[in-house]
Amino acid sequence: MSRTSIIAIIAGALALFLAGWGVAVLWSNLGVTMTMHGWIAYGLGSLGCLALSAGLFWLLFHSARGGHDDLVGHDDEHG
Template sequence: MQSLSLGRIALIVALAALLILTGGWAMAVWNAPSDVVMDKHGWIALGLGTFFSLLVGCGLMALMFFSSRSGHDDAADPFRKRHEPKDRVDCL
């Protein structure tokens, strides 16, 4: 295992601080007192928005994995080393 450089340690500390600050802000906003009541149309919109966001995200991830496995991404990365079988015989 390599030892962490000073730059990587600073990056990890900065990201951890951002995570803690974001979590604290989210808890403060979530627990903020408000007199706003969401009716059934708001809950329906929230549910449909969540469902379709997850559907689009899962669909795009599936397309990414299928594209990667089928070899369609090989042309987009010309610098990647190709792993060819060692027992392959080139025919003329």
């Protein structure tokens, strides 16, 4: 694993932690309380969204690099 990948993973984990902390501070200042089940659901939903985004981006780059998006025929076939 390259140094750039490790830095990107650490930066992503730090951003996720800071976003969760920011939400907790915002909700506590507004007087909103959430049970542990709510925090677990919030965390699982966040991880699910991140996993879906990562998977879709991987498919996008894999398809582009593999030539699956290239044109097969010519544009003047029907003209």
